[in-house]
Amino acid sequence: MDSKWQVEIDGKPKLWNFNLRELWQFRSLIWMLYKRNYSVQYKQTVLGPFWMIFGVVFNTGIFTLVFGYVGNMDSDGIPYFLFCLSGNIIWTLFASCFLGNTRVLMENAYLFGKVYFPRLAVPVANGLLNMMKCLIQLVVCAGVWAYYLIRGDVVFTGLPLLGMIPLLLLSSFMGTSLGMIISSLTVKYRDLGHVAGIGVQGLMYVSPVLYPVSQLSPILKRIVYLNPMSAFVEAFRYCLTGTGNIYWPGMVYGVVFSIVITMIGLILFGKTEKNFVDIV
């Protein structure tokens, strides 16, 4: 007789609180949240979405100047600007998915305290927006890539280009899930919010965004590959430009890490969302 109820609410803690079908029912909401995030960011700006690419291009320019020209950093035989840009794009996707979600519960506590919808909709919408930004950055990257291709500085890799898609998806999943974990914990321990910002910045230097792994000593190499993003960054660059290599143990590590982190993220988020309104 109990089974006739569509929704049952009780206080029993459930480990797996993730309901994909419910999330799908709220797909309109995800789309609206995505649109809100997008349009709110560029309301009353003249250049609008241009600002999405400006940050990455400017950053890459600075890095190229500092490391490429002044520091004379090795770049596996391709122009340093393209080398750095490709690393930067996948790293920025990861970092923005992560940082965009570290405060997702706290920032939306007001909304969550007033109305019910699957809380997961918000991080998913955040992730979507960051993927969109990444797509636009890729267009710029494609332009730069084409320029060097015509000049003959890089080779056309062909099929591996498609490998960029799963790499980007994995990175955004990893970033979003890590962000969700941090956001679940910051509900109670706000210290973590501060740690996250600094941590992700530091982590970038422990990944081959700015330098090729081939230049490192074996010990340093091992340390760099501890960062689950390292293999992804390298593989991404390989798919685009054909330089560097795909480090398979690192890839397996990255993929397993992504899956585990996504599971933990969903469990923790599902546990926290149930009652966090009371403690936030």
Next chain:
Amino acid sequence: MDDVILKVSNVGKDYVLGTVTGETLKDAVKRQANKKTGKLHNESFTALNDVSFEVKRGETLGIIGSNGAGKSTLLKLISRITSPTRGKICINGKVASLLEVGTGFHPELTGRENIYLNGSILGMTMKEIDSKIDSIIAFSECGRFIDTPVKRYSSGMYVKLAFSVAVHLDADILIMDEVLAVGDVKFQHKCLKKMREIATQENKTILYVSHNMGTVRRLCQRCIILDHGTLVFNGDTEEACDRYFGNESVKTEKFVDFSDYVRPGWLGREDVRLISAEYENEDSEITGTEELEIKLKWRVLKDVVKVGVRVEINDQEERAFATKVFYNLIEGAPGDTGESVIKLDLSQVKNGEYKTFYTVFAMEQFGEGADLDCVKGLDIVIHREEHEDSRLNWHNSAWGNIELM
């Protein structure tokens, strides 16, 4: 049986008092340390306790109770914002909760964009909103401003727009918390009409929380009353309203029992409780110059000294026009009961029927009193034979109820 759409069974909710909120790692470590020494950092507070009721499809249920009675907590549980500590809630259908109008409105977005955003937050799909958008805009009376960012709206327009989205929701259960307390009278009336329409024609269920008994009476068929987290009444709206206003006490002309009396919500303390009041006079009417003797029975719940009682005499419109204060009537330790007989000289009060309130108060500094209990007392009926030709016939409505001596 099959049309029960919402079933709440034995639901309870505890909150932790103190600052578990915004805790830093240092606090957590400290708390762990305290746990070992057996010292508890926080105590819990029961906001809801063992509440059970059922709602059928198409019913409008009013939820009333004073502030802090647990109404909002109950709505939060039903709308799945937070989960119950005990018990279970079963729902058959889609729930839309309007604990506040305009949830998720973003000031930078235009009215139209906000309709889509707010609608989807409340659980509408894109298609539904597309088909209803014209009717929403028309209802909101904001047609001209619909493509302007809502940050430039007046607060009235904002609220109207938000409510328009809400009434167009296609949910089986609508939960409303005081949302009608917005907008001008005309718009409120329109909303109420629309809500009644929703309930009767579209066979939807509405849970409505308000302190405005007028709207509760007009909208709800049935009411539940919450008091300090427990359900004290479940039944007919008229009866519920009477109870809420405190008219329900067992009452004859000469005796009143306060043990089941629902105390008014503003009362913050419960140090002393009146049990009953009784007229000692032979007759319940005052016909001559005799004093009115009232025997009050009371029980002390906390240590008190210097506690007195005020007898406030009100006219039929419940306006107080005279008060007699009795000082130092009650004293004692928790559990003590006692009775006091107080005497009222009503010789200056003219003929009429009057209502009374008995208020127990404690003396505090600077002559201020803190009210400990307040109940509606026995009616006073004064009916003196006064037909001396040399004296005026008294007109209470024009001259008041008291003739000065």
